[in-house]
Amino acid sequence: MSVGDLTKPHGAGDTNGADDTEPVPDRLSLGVAARLARYLQVLTKAKKEGKETISSQELSSFTQVNSTQIRRDLSGFGKFGKRGVGYNVDGLVSQIRKILRTAGQHNIALFGAGHLGRAIASSDVFADHGFRVVAIFDADPEKVGTSVGALQVRDVATVPQVVEDEDIVVGVLAVPSSAAQTLADQLVLSGVKIIFNYSESLLRVPPEVTVHTSSPAVDLLYALYFYLT
Numbered sequence: 001m002s003v004g005d006l007t008k009p010h011g012a013g014d015t016n017g018a019d020d021t022e023p024v025p026d027r028l029s030l031g032v033a034a035r036l037a038r039y040l041q042v043l044t045k046a047k048k049e050g051k052e053t054i055s056s057q058e059l060s061s062f063t064q065v066n067s068t069q070i071r072r073d074l075s076g077f078g079k080f081g082k083r084g085v086g087y088n089v090d091g092l093v094s095q096i097r098k099i100l101r102t103a104g105q106h107n108i109a110l111f112g113a114g115h116l117g118r119a120i121a122s123s124d125v126f127a128d129h130g131f132r133v134v135a136i137f138d139a140d141p142e143k144v145g146t147s148v149g150a151l152q153v154r155d156v157a158t159v160p161q162v163v164e165d166e167d168i169v170v171g172v173l174a175v176p177s178s179a180a181q182t183l184a185d186q187l188v189l190s191g192v193k194i195i196f197n198y199s200e201s202l203l204r205v206p207p208e209v210t211v212h213t214s215s216p217a218v219d220l221l222y223a224l225y226f227y228l229t
C-alpha cells in the first residue's frame with residue numbers, strides 16, 4: 001500500500017508540481033504522516049551530509065520502521081527508488097515535503113527568552129526543516145529589547161500585530177507552565193493554528209488548532225515500552 005492508497009487525492013488537475021501524474025493527497029492517515037515525518041528527519045540530515053542515495057535498510061535503522069513498511073510507504077515515489085541503489089535523497093526530500101505540505105518557508109514566533117528559548121533561537125533545529133524563528137517574546141521587562149542572535153526580544157502585548165505583520169504560522173512556547181495557557185489563548189485569537197508546547201501545561205484550544213507537546217520523558221517511556229516487550 002502506498003501513501004496514495006491511504007489518502008484521498010485532490011481533484012483532477014491539482015498536482016504536486018514534481019510529477020504531473022502524482023496527485024497531492026488531501027489527508028494522510030496519522031500513522032503515515034508520522035512515519036513520513038521521521039523519514040524526512042533522516043533524509044534532511046543525510047542531505048546536509050551530502051549523501052545522494054539512501055537504502056530502505058538505512059532509513060529503517062535510523063527510524064526503527066521496518067524496511068518493508070518503508071518500501072510500502074514510499075512505493076508511490078517509484079522514480080526515486082532503484083533496486084540496489086536506493087532512494088535519491090534530494091528527490092525524496094522534496095517529494096515528502098510537498099506531501100506533508102512543509103515545502104517553503106514557515107514563520108515561527110517563539111515565547112520565552114530564557115534558557116530553552118535562547119537555545120532554540122540560536123540552533124538550526126527548526127531552520128533545517130523550513131521553519132524560521134522571526135520573532136521572540138518575553139514578559140520580563142528586563143529582557144524586552146535585548147538581543148537574541150539577530151532578533152530583539154519583543155513585548156507580549158504586540159503579539160496580534162506581529163503575527164499579522166510577520167505571517168506567523170507556528171507559536172512555540174518555551175515558558176513556564178503557568179504562562180502557557182494565556183499565551184495559547186492569545187495565539188489562537190491572533191489566528192495561529194499550530195502551537196508547539198515545550199511546557200507541561202495541558203493546553204485547551206479550539207478543534208481547528210493543533211497543539212504538539214514536546215516531552216522527552218514521555219518519548220522515553222514509549223521507547224521503554226518497546227524495550228521491555
Ligand SMILES: NC(=O)c1ccc[n+]([C@@H]2O[C@H](COP(=O)([O-])OP(=O)(O)OC[C@H]3O[C@@H](n4cnc5c(N)ncnc54)[C@H](O)[C@@H]3O)[C@@H](O)[C@H]2O)c1
Binds near residue numbers: 176
Ligand atoms: N520539553 C522539553 O524538552 C523541555 C526542555 C527544557 C525546558 N522545558 C520547559 O520549557 C519551559 C522554559 O524552560 P526554561 O528552562 O527556558 O525556563 P526559563 O525560566 O529559563 O525561561 C522562561 C522564560 O519565559 C519567560 N516568561 C514567563 N512568562 C511569560 C509570558 N507570559 N510570556 C512570555 N514569556 C514569559 C520568562 O521571563 C523567562 O525568560 C519550561 O516550561 C520548562 O519546563 C521543556
